[in-house]
Amino acid sequence: MNIFIVGGGIVGLNVALALQGRGHSVTVYERSEGGSVAASYGNAGHIATEQVEPLASRAMIRSAFSRLFMNGGALSLPLAGVSRWLPFSLRLIAAARPDTFLRGKAALSRLVNDALPAWRRRLDDIGAADLLREDGHFVVWETPATAAAALKAWRDTDTGSATWREVGAEELAALKGLTTVPVAGAIRFDGTGQVADPRRLLDTLAATFTARGGQIVHEAVTALRIEGGRPVVGTASADAAVVCAGVWSKPLMEALGYIVPIVAERGYHIQSAVPAWPQGLPPVVFEDRSMIVTRFEGGVRAASFVEFNTTDAPPDARKWQRLERHVRDLGLPFGDTAKAARWMGARPTLPDYLPAIGQARGLPVYYAFGHQHLGLTLAAVTGERVGAMIDDGVVPAEFDLSRFR
Numbered sequence: 001m002n003i004f005i006v007g008g009g010i011v012g013l014n015v016a017l018a019l020q021g022r023g024h025s026v027t028v029y030e031r032s033e034g035g036s037v038a039a040s041y042g043n044a045g046h047i048a049t050e051q052v053e054p055l056a057s058r059a060m061i062r063s064a065f066s067r068l069f070m071n072g073g074a075l076s077l078p079l080a081g082v083s084r085w086l087p088f089s090l091r092l093i094a095a096a097r098p099d100t101f102l103r104g105k106a107a108l109s110r111l112v113n114d115a116l117p118a119w120r121r122r123l124d125d126i127g128a129a130d131l132l133r134e135d136g137h138f139v140v141w142e143t144p145a146t147a148a149a150a151l152k153a154w155r156d157t158d159t160g161s162a163t164w165r166e167v168g169a170e171e172l173a174a175l176k177g178l179t180t181v182p183v184a185g186a187i188r189f190d191g192t193g194q195v196a197d198p199r200r201l202l203d204t205l206a207a208t209f210t211a212r213g214g215q216i217v218h219e220a221v222t223a224l225r226i227e228g229g230r231p232v233v234g235t236a237s238a239d240a241a242v243v244c245a246g247v248w249s250k251p252l253m254e255a256l257g258y259i260v261p262i263v264a265e266r267g268y269h270i271q272s273a274v275p276a277w278p279q280g281l282p283p284v285v286f287e288d289r290s291m292i293v294t295r296f297e298g299g300v301r302a303a304s305f306v307e308f309n310t311t312d313a314p315p316d317a318r319k320w321q322r323l324e325r326h327v328r329d330l331g332l333p334f335g336d337t338a339k340a341a342r343w344m345g346a347r348p349t350l351p352d353y354l355p356a357i358g359q360a361r362g363l364p365v366y367y368a369f370g371h372q373h374l375g376l377t378l379a380a381v382t383g384e385r386v387g388a389m390i391d392d393g394v395v396p397a398e399f400d401l402s403r404f405r
């Protein structure tokens with residue numbers, strides 16, 4: 001079949017390679033010239049296999065006030081974005097009902113538990129196994145009180161195939177050597193991972209796809225029309241299309257009659273030009289500051305914030321300043337924060353914190369978007385699921401978009 005994919009982010013490229021591997025002729029439409037600069041590039045690089053519980057939960061709602069930006073936390077609900085986040089929040093509250101949460105957790109677990117094996121398969125296939133590091137990650141607390149409360153919370157949390165333990169003396173010494181503030185407690189996860197560099201990952205996936213005969217067209221798809229039962233982009237038509245446009249999938253799917261209550265859950269990062277962070281040290285989450293720090297080949301990246309907003313609202317510079325302050329206050333080996341690159345971008349988030357993967361009713365149009373905090377983690381397994389859906393008719397009903405009415 002000839003298949004169009006709208007969106008060449010981490011999900012779109014994985015879907016493209018999976019379909020190409022099944023013998024289809026694939027064209028990716030990606031509007032950014034040098035490859036995606038969206039969340040697929042700006043993420044924290046963490047393969048978060050521990051996150052099998054959807055974030056739409058009663059616990060998350062209860063802690064919302066203490067997590068607000070004005071209280072020093074990561075959660076931001078700007079007035080300008082109220083028309084997006086208010087209806088989204090009402091749906092989130094409904095999705096957090098215990099029965100809905102448990103159903104969502106079962107569905108998400110099946111996907112997350114296959115995430116690392118799927119990445120191994122994909123990276124082995126493209127000869128780039130070195131892009132994946134399976135060294136787990138650390139979570140650190142700065143006060144005995146926050147350490148005790150968080151340890152209790154982690155004990156009550158299902159972490160799927162990932163496991164954690166309190167750090168040993170050597171690991172604690174390494175973490176204490178990172179920062180000038182006291183480390184009151186820390187845990188290490190096993191069974192999680194990181195990518196060596198998000199830019200190299202995207203570039204390698206794209207280069208392999210084109211080397212194998214795939215086409216990347218740098219063009220924004222403004223409409224996905226259906227003519228004679230075939231998806232049409234501009235003047236070109238295909239046998240099928242897959243919408244993988246992150247948060248921008250909304251208008252494309254709404255034009256096909258769907259309700260897409262997606263929100264731009266915007267995050268921020270700063271990145272130093274030099275990788276001053278100790279080599280081989282996996283990502284470290286400074287949980288009291290809701291900040292994750294990851295060493296990539298291109299520099300050290302500190303990321304945080306969940307700002308519910310519109311995609312095109314101007315960035316809030318206070319968030320970069322806060323990241324810079326955290327890095328300085330912690331005394332991290334980061335380099336000069338004044339010279340750090342600043343980035344902001346949107347997680348594509350649906351109110352039940354589950355992705356949308358399925359087929360549009362009666363049409364040769366498929367979709368895979370809405371991967372919220374887990375798009376990097378789930379991209380390879382999503383590619384495999386979309387391949388099975390198109391070729392073998394295996395539709396993951398739990399992620400169907402028609403769940404939103």
Ligand SMILES: Cc1cc2nc3c(=O)[nH]c(=O)nc-3n(C[C@H](O)[C@H](O)[C@H](O)COP(=O)(O)OP(=O)(O)OC[C@H]3O[C@@H](n4cnc5c(N)ncnc54)[C@H](O)[C@@H]3O)c2cc1C
Nearest residue numbers: 007009011031036039040043044046221246267375376377
């Ligand atoms: C600060 C931050 C940290 C994160 N950390 C992690 C992490 O550690 N681990 C993890 O698993 N996830 C993480 N995430 C989430 C993850 O980055 C996203 O879930 C993921 O990038 C979504 O990928 P995507 O391909 O669906 O969408 P996007 O990354 O948004 O890509 C969509 C692409 O489609 C293109 N596009 C959109 N509309 C059109 C159109 N009409 N025509 C043509 N092209 C179009 C865009 O240009 C873009 O390149 C993080 C996100 C943020 C913001």
